[in-house]
Amino acid sequence: MDTDLTGAEITIRCLQEEGVDYIFGYPGGAVLFIYDELFKQDKVKHVLVRHEQAAVHAADGYARSSNKVGVALVTSGPGVTNAVTGIATAYMDSIPLVIISGQVPTYAIGLDAFQEVDAIGITRPCVKHNFLVKDIAELATTIKKAFYIASTGRPGPVLVDIPKDISQQKVPFSYPDSVSLRSYHPVAKGHSGQIKKAAQLILEGKRPMIYAGGGVILSDAAPQLTELVRLLGFPCTNTLMGLGGFPATDKHSVGMLGMHGTYEANMAMQHCDVLIAIGARFDDRVIGNPKHFFNEDRKIIHIDIDPSSISKRVKVDVPIVGRVSDVLVELIKQLKAGKTKPDQVSLKAWWKQIDLWRARDCLKYDRASKIIKPQMVVEKLYQITKGDAFITSDVGQHQMWAAQFYKFDKPRRWINSGGLGTMGFGLPAAMGVQFANPHGAVACVTGEASIQMCIQELSTCKQYGLPLKIINLNNRYMGMVRQWQEFFHGNRYAESYMNALPNFVKLAESYGHVGMKIEQPGDIEGALKEAFKLKDRLVFMDFITDQTENVFPMIPGGKGLSEMILV
């Protein structure tokens, strides 16, 4: 009996061994053998998207909301190039993905064959690693390595490019239990001497501050972070990627920081004397101009799994390389064992100052407006879902309002493209979230510009009966572009007006979904309640919002944290 398996069979067997339940993909010539094997089994369920970009975003949303590796399957050539935006999105936010791409047969590589593209070359700058499988004997090990690399250390997307002839050839199959690479040893535990130094420095702070990013979410360290903040009684701010890492409704939370962060978070960040940066990378949207940041003197502790994140934009005093969760466990242990406690007198004075900044009420907006204010939609969404929904977003003003007004108390509930800023991310990501959390309420907060970048996925949602709630904050503008043009380009709204918009209600209906148009502030709550009652239907809610609303506070590009434009 022939016990050898084809490359296609091996690929699927590997996915089964990895416990993959869903893969998101789109068939094509180079992956037909793999699709044939998918067809013959039912352990790995395939989700057919309408565009490869969406396959990767969906796998990404699946990974972000579940802490499992997301998997996408695309064909060669245009299949791969369409996937690149999704891959780059995941790379910037360190999301563990394995992307399997078809390739032309090995003997045709380099001959400009039909649907040939140098997938390895094109994706090299936006993957953690990639592999071209040239020998069928290497296939199983390569897939094992891909999952291992994607999910360990600083996570990221890994692409495995499989030529068509490899998927046809046969070899005996055995899946390795583990792999080790001599050139790849991700660290976990932080250096205990450094952690000790950090613990000492923390207790010396008169105006301490905790700044927590996406690393907290990625290493499932929200419980440890919460314990640390409450143990110390320090203020905590979360980055856009870190929302939910510490409960937003906790009194120690000063909200999000950065370009559209709260006044109190940015002021506290600028004026603290000891800063504990946890799984965050001081990027330009967070601290603004680094020179301005260093106008104030402060000591910085930086915990990050990636050594290259440390002292990249900002010099730090106590670097700790390690998994955020492991480092925090050790840090908490040391702090508890020590006799010294934070200086309560100065901490009290610091909180008094923070409360004064808070009193500035930087997120206020006109609640009596006759036109729908987008902020109100998000606030009502928060109330109606009791803060427990999975919220995906696209990119722009709506994203910032969602981040500011939806109070995330739990990790992995806020799913957005923070690093790359990919419009079109929200809807396909929401699909992936819904597959990972079949009983969760999933809403996509989007705008009329972003949603149109992957609108075709309404069809996928119909096919799989995904009851997403799409919250379309429709101001007929690429709102964030318009805002920058208003502030920095003399009100010249070059190409930012969204002309010829579709009738979103009819569009949703034509895909077989429910559409709603909401034009009065008084109707927001009722409409949202009605939509969330439709538990098995996708509801596209088109909110006609104030065209002139801007996101505040705002740190203009190149400015410092305390140079915010306030409402």
Added chain:
Amino acid sequence: MRHIISLLMENEAGALSRVAGLFSARGYNIESLTVAPTEDPTLSRMTLVTVDSDDVVEQITKQLNKLIEVVKVVDLSEGVHIERELMLVKVRAVDKGRDEIKRMVDIFRGHIIDVTDKSYTIELTGPGSKLDAFLNTIDRSTILETVRTGASGIGRGERILKA
């Protein structure tokens, strides 16, 4: 400051392009780069020369370490080290010039490895500064062609770079 970075990496197709791609994507400059397999054919050794601030070079070594195929990275400039570069120079050598060039080659401890009635091809090894000095010493107008390998480096004494 000039830094000479040495690295061991998997001897696999594409590994070199990952290093080169990293430098271009992040805007680091490469002054020279040499690479060849080591005594262990699964490993390649690369020597990279870059001129940048210490902060940038620290980032460069960290980013190189992050590449999955890179096994070890060391900034040789951080300690005592030796570096050598090979240069081949073809010069016009006629009449009295023939003796003059031969003398210079001897002084620089080079070798003439190919001779015609009109030219010499000279082989010279040493640190880059020595090769520069040689080129500056001989009559520039006689130089027909130069080929340089870029620097290769190794730590002095017990200092070794092993996988």
